[in-house]
Amino acid sequence: MAKDFQSSKPIYIQIADHLSSQIVRGEMRAGEKLPSVREMAIQSGVNPNTIQRTYSEMERMGIVETRRGQGTFVTENEQVLKDLKSRLQTDIIHSFVQNMKDLGYSQEEMITGLEQYLRREQE
Amino acid sequence: MAKDFQSSKPIYIQIADHLSSQIVRGEMRAGEKLPSVREMAIQSGVNPNTIQRTYSEMERMGIVETRRGQGTFVTENEQVLKDLKSRLQTDIIHSFVQNMKDLGYSQEEMITGLEQYLRREQE
DNA sequence: ATTAGTGTTCTAGTTAGATAGTACACTAAT
DNA sequence: ATTAGTGTACTATCTAACTAGAACACTAAT
Structure with missing residues (x-):
């Protein structure tokens, strides 16, 4: 993924939307591990803090669960x-x-x- | 119109979109005068500078024409x-x-x- | 115990959008 | 000429989103 963001929407939301789509499409399964904050930051070409916000937001919505020291995972709650x-x-x-x-x-x-x-x- | 803007999109764009819709719906006819910058600012509950940007943007797109000292008008170009x-x-x-x-x-x-x-x- | 990989937190700085206030320039009506 | 209404321009300030860099804390494997 390169830097082709719309200026109108916060990047961390756009990334959350993109991940949500992947999960909903079944491209990422329940329980599957997401790329680490740092890894995802490199993939997306943004700052790790931005991904941190993306993951925090998705956790708030119950879509992912984070286990400190292990990573961030798609919720098992179908x-x-x-x-x-x-x-x-x-x-x-x-x-x-x-x-x-x-x-x-x-x-x-x-x-x-x-x-x-x-x-x-x-x- | 009150202040019920989405945070995700610049207000001046949202207002431009809203006006464009009105024009396209025929609610505002070709040649019709838009509210003045100051008037529209009060109606929308935003700063005149924001409306100024809206009108500039719409003029750039050819949707409206401004006549200095007279006002801003919907283009006559059908x-x-x-x-x-x-x-x-x-x-x-x-x-x-x-x-x-x-x-x-x-x-x-x-x-x-x-x-x-x-x-x-x-x- | 050490190390690598992870999430988490903090401070500082940048930018775009929006606000606030003022001033200038043009037009039409009086 | 004056006035009211218009668009235009400028500077200053504020805030949210984003960036940048560093440090801390936890987990699993060695």
Whole structure:
């Protein structure tokens, strides 16, 4: 991962989002160890303190658990992961609907607009 | 409008987005005068300098035109407004698709997920 | 006991966004 | 000419996010 962050969102949140996606997709399993703070900092090209915040935030949300001296691990609590996926999906859809509504689109137009976009993308 | 900004995005951009939506929805017509910098600052509960940045940014994008001593006006160039609406819509859909893809959803699931959400919303 | 790898904490400094206050310049109406 | 309303410009200050560097504390393996 290089430095291609959007300036609008704090980097530590962006990294947390990215990790959350990986976990939700099943790319990282429950109980699996995340890269160490220092390792992840190098991978992401940011300061270790930034990763520290990312991990702290994710621990606060119950997504990961840290064991001092051992590392940071994806939670074994499957329910938390299930809820996380559900919440992330709802958030995305909600914000999509809200944004389209702000532009004046009807529910019908949202669906047809999406379908047309996906059809175009497949080529 | 009160102070209910998201912390993640610069306020001057959020206000620009909001105004753009109003224009695209037709709530503000081509040629119409926007509130003055000072007036808009009071309405939005922010500093005039912040609005100044909003208007500068929107002028840079060709959405508005400023006439010194007279005010800031929605551009008369209908093509610009048409392109703006199209661009905003595409951006929203694109980011929705990208986010859903990141969570591991297929194109089918995106559409059915959206439909289910809208169905629920109608109640 | 020592070492390597880990999370944790602290202080200091930088930057962008936002605020605050003031002043200047242009336009239209009086 | 004056005035009110407008955009524009400038300096100073504040804060959150981020960076930088160092130190501390715990764990497991040797």
